[in-house]
Amino acid sequence: xxxxxxxxxxASKPVLNDAVEARKPGVDYDAIDPVKTHKVAELKxxxxxxxxxxxPTGRFIVAGAEDLDIHVWDYESKTKRTLKGHTSWVRSxxxxxxxxxxxxxxxxxxxxxxxxLDTEPKSKLTIQAHQGSARWVRLSPDQTKLATCxxxxxxxxxxxxxxxxxxxxxxxxxxxxxxxxxxDGKHLVSQxxxxxxxxxxxxxxxxxxxxxxxxxTGYDKKFAADMGGARDLQFSPDGSELATAxxxxxxxxxxxxQDPIIMLFxxxxxxxxxxxxxxxxxxxxxxxxxxHPDGFLIxxxxxxxxxxxxxxxxxxxxxxxxxxxxxxxxRGLDLLNDARHLIVAHSHGAVHIYRMTExxxxxxx
Amino acid sequence: xxxxxxxxxxxxxxxxxESLTRRSFMGGTAAGALSMLGFGGMTQVQAAKKLxxxxxxxVVFWLSGGVSQLETWDPKPGTETGGPFQAISTSAPGxxxxxxxPYTAQQMHHLALVRGINTRENNHGxxxxxxxxxxxxxxxxxxxxxxxxxxxxxSPPDSPLPGYISVGAGGSSKEATFLGPRHAPLVLSGGKAxxxxxxxxxxxxxxxxxxxxxxxxxxxRFEQKRKTAHTEVYNESFDQAAALxxxxxxxxxxxxxxxxxxxxxxxxxxxxxLMARQLIEKGVTFVKVGHTNYDTHSENFNFHxxxxxxxxxxxxxxxxxxYDRGLLEHTLIICMCEFGRTPKINSRVGRDHWGTAWSxxxxxxxxxxxxxxxxxxETGTQVIDREVNGGHLFHTYxxxxxxxxxxxxxxxxxxxxxxxxxxxxxxxxxx
Numbered sequence: 001x002x003x004x005x006x007x008x009x010x011a012s013k014p015v016l017n018d019a020v021e022a023r024k025p026g027v028d029y030d031a032i033d034p035v036k037t038h039k040v041a042e043l044k045x046x047x048x049x050x051x052x053x054x055x056p057t058g059r060f061i062v063a064g065a066e067d068l069d070i071h072v073w074d075y076e077s078k079t080k081r082t083l084k085g086h087t088s089w090v091r092s093x094x095x096x097x098x099x100x101x102x103x104x105x106x107x108x109x110x111x112x113x114x115x116x117l118d119t120e121p122k123s124k125l126t127i128q129a130h131q132g133s134a135r136w137v138r139l140s141p142d143q144t145k146l147a148t149c150x151x152x153x154x155x156x157x158x159x160x161x162x163x164x165x166x167x168x169x170x171x172x173x174x175x176x177x178x179x180x181x182x183x184d185g186k187h188l189v190s191q192x193x194x195x196x197x198x199x200x201x202x203x204x205x206x207x208x209x210x211x212x213x214x215x216x217t218g219y220d221k222k223f224a225a226d227m228g229g230a231r232d233l234q235f236s237p238d239g240s241e242l243a244t245a246x247x248x249x250x251x252x253x254x255x256x257x258q259d260p261i262i263m264l265f266x267x268x269x270x271x272x273x274x275x276x277x278x279x280x281x282x283x284x285x286x287x288x289x290x291x292h293p294d295g296f297l298i299x300x301x302x303x304x305x306x307x308x309x310x311x312x313x314x315x316x317x318x319x320x321x322x323x324x325x326x327x328x329x330x331r332g333l334d335l336l337n338d339a340r341h342l343i344v345a346h347s348h349g350a351v352h353i354y355r356m357t358e359x360x361x362x363x364x365x
Numbered sequence: 366x367x368x369x370x371x372x373x374x375x376x377x378x379x380x381x382x383e384s385l386t387r388r389s390f391m392g393g394t395a396a397g398a399l400s401m402l403g404f405g406g407m408t409q410v411q412a413a414k415k416l417x418x419x420x421x422x423x424v425v426f427w428l429s430g431g432v433s434q435l436e437t438w439d440p441k442p443g444t445e446t447g448g449p450f451q452a453i454s455t456s457a458p459g460x461x462x463x464x465x466x467p468y469t470a471q472q473m474h475h476l477a478l479v480r481g482i483n484t485r486e487n488n489h490g491x492x493x494x495x496x497x498x499x500x501x502x503x504x505x506x507x508x509x510x511x512x513x514x515x516x517x518x519x520s521p522p523d524s525p526l527p528g529y530i531s532v533g534a535g536g537s538s539k540e541a542t543f544l545g546p547r548h549a550p551l552v553l554s555g556g557k558a559x560x561x562x563x564x565x566x567x568x569x570x571x572x573x574x575x576x577x578x579x580x581x582x583x584x585x586r587f588e589q590k591r592k593t594a595h596t597e598v599y600n601e602s603f604d605q606a607a608a609l610x611x612x613x614x615x616x617x618x619x620x621x622x623x624x625x626x627x628x629x630x631x632x633x634x635x636x637x638x639l640m641a642r643q644l645i646e647k648g649v650t651f652v653k654v655g656h657t658n659y660d661t662h663s664e665n666f667n668f669h670x671x672x673x674x675x676x677x678x679x680x681x682x683x684x685x686x687x688y689d690r691g692l693l694e695h696t697l698i699i700c701m702c703e704f705g706r707t708p709k710i711n712s713r714v715g716r717d718h719w720g721t722a723w724s725x726x727x728x729x730x731x732x733x734x735x736x737x738x739x740x741x742x743e744t745g746t747q748v749i750d751r752e753v754n755g756g757h758l759f760h761t762y763x764x765x766x767x768x769x770x771x772x773x774x775x776x777x778x779x780x781x782x783x784x785x786x787x788x789x790x791x792x793x794x795x796x
Binding site for chain 1: 430442443445448449450451633657658660661662663664666667668670671672710711712713714715
């Protein structure tokens with residue numbers, strides 16, 4: 001794949017600094033090619049991870065886990081810090097544009113802010129945002145507001161200066177799984193358990209329209225339960241398209257027998273543009289979706305067997321063109337600012353860093 | 366309608382007191398009746414005491430699939446197995462349960478917890494059998510289920526009411542085993558009243574009476590030479606059906622107030638709890654209410670939010686209402702399932718089957734509210750204090766309603782201990 005937007009981005013430094021590269025002549029080791037994606041580093045924790053994020057400047061990798069802490073790795077040095085203060089699992093993160101401030105949302109309903117420039121960061125802001133879980137947190141494009149959603153069926157907008165509630169959006173009838181600002185800064189979208197996507201007008205404070213993603217939920221008659229919800233939600237950089245990751249075709253929800261799906265919607269019309277599913281032998285959940293600056297789409301998911309996969313889709317194609325097997329279930333996905341590296345939070349307790357270029361064979365010194 | 370036209374084979378001919386028919390009881394003398402009930406040799410005072418025990422009622426809440434003990438009665442917040450939920454304080458001093466049960470937490474002074482269960486069984490069917498019979502399955506012999514046993518022990522012999530009604534929890538005539546079809550569950554499928562309780566429009570009361578009389582005469586003539594267990598059961602089924610029709614008022618579930626519907630919820634489980642409340646108020650001995658499903662091998666936490674969010678409030682309302690109406694002191698409440706769920710969280714964010722260290726809640730009649738028996742280790746993987754199994758629980762249930770759990774059944778003249786004699790009651794939770 002040719003490098004377009006990402007050509008301007010400097011190639012990353014080698015991940016293993018104490019190695020000598022063995023470069024083949026004539027090979028461009030910075031050329032982005034998803035087919036050549038390979039693992040370059042592993043950041044270990046002791047319990048399964050639940051989510052991950054990398055800051056916009058590429059310095060900090062953060063992960064939530066099946067514990068009460070936030071785990072922060074320095075990308076260059078791979079040193080790890082642990083942020084304590086949440087009372088439950090951390091499900092969602094966002095960063096300030098300068099990468100210095102981390103925002104986190106936990107199952108306990110709290111939102112916290114952390115200054116990662118501190119040696120031992122303490123929470124500098126806590127908002128008791130939702131009754132029940134706070135499932136998602138996002139920072140507005142103008143860096144002044146936080147959007148959150150949760151199990152109280154509400155979407156909320158908070159003033160970053162003082163942590164005060166600015167707006168509360170009611171309309172969802174089931175748990176709200178994810179929320180995202182449109183790049184225009186004037187709209188929010190939120191998706192609930194039943195695949196209802198509401199679009200909120202931040203000027204009027206009202207719902208302006210809804211988008212139907214109801215294929216992303218299923219009622220299991222035997223178990224008398226609904227399963228669904230957005231497990232990741234992201235706009236394309238130009239704001240023309242919305243991607244949402246989750247499940248479809250629920251057969252036996254309690255055994256995890258359902259298909260992962262990534263749906264794409266046209267922002268202007270709200271019409272479905274694509275339903276992307278991996279090979280039918282892969283049953284589980286799509287936990288992550290990202291737009292690459294070059295235009296292709298990346299997805300990540302977990303199979304019921306405990307394995308994971310990365311999926312790649314070229315613009316306007318109806319299927320993934322490349323799948324990469326992963327050693328453990330993928331529960332979170334993010335893209336580094338160099339456009340060449342992905343991070344994946346795995347169920348076996350590690351963040352893996354993957355590079356989407358020709359692999360550099362390395363010799364140990 | 367189950368119970369109508371039942372023809373399953375039973376051990377009627379064994380001659381034990383369990384084979385009593387209602388008619389033979391009513392036709393006998395008081396002494397004869399006492400003898401037939403197994404009260405032989407007792408004084409009137411002793412018999413009266415035992416009869417008093419028979420006024421007790423029992424409600425089982427069956428959380429099918431196996432609810433997670435870590436998300437209910439034995440939370441381990443902040444540990445690697447604890448999941449995302451916190452523990453909350455309850456109305457019982459020093460007792461904490463999961464934050465997913467905030468309404469139930471306010472009723473904990475009426476409930477006791479058994480946190481040291483180890484049934485060593487991770488199979489749904491086998492686990493359900495242990496929890497409902499108090500024994501492991503054995504080839505060639507079937508123990509009666511809890512509902513059938515308590516129907517047998519606690520239902521007044523002349524009661525027109527079914528002794529065991531299952532609401533949204535399924536059930537099989539096989540549950541009664543040697544106790545006979547009278548004690549099999551009457552299953553309200555889909556939580557609906559039995560069909561055909563009203564007399565057919567073309568039938569008058571007088572014609573019905575004549576019809577019954579004719580059938581009875583024909584039956585009696587038939588039985589003079591060919592009386593068997595089958596014919597007796599067949600005849601009894603007609604009596605049961607007639608009795609049920611005479612008390613069809615217990616199945617009129619159309620008069621719940623808007624306030625009650627609001628309090629319990631409009632969903633099936635809320636309605637089933639209201640139905641159970643009415644059945645207990647009307648005098649039904651044993652009611653089983655089901656809530657499905659908790660077999661959360663995947664997405665354990667999201668599903669427990671959903672399922673317990675539905676369960677918590679009506680369950681708590683039920684306890685509160687029974688207390689307010691003076692019914693709780695003679696109604697034993699058991700909230701159980703076939704097993705718990707693994708402390709280890711799997712790659713699907715689920716929990717699997719776990720009979721090794723788990724919990725149930727009991728309350729009401731004979732139970733010391735707020736008591737806790739048993740303890741698991743920090744991560745909930747092992748019982749470290751007061752390990753119990755299905756046998757202990759059965760002794761406890763029996764004794765909570767004033768019955769002697771060391772007595773025996775006599776199917777085919779052979780003594781069968783009502784509860785596992787190798788175990789004993791959990792005394793610390795008995796009032």
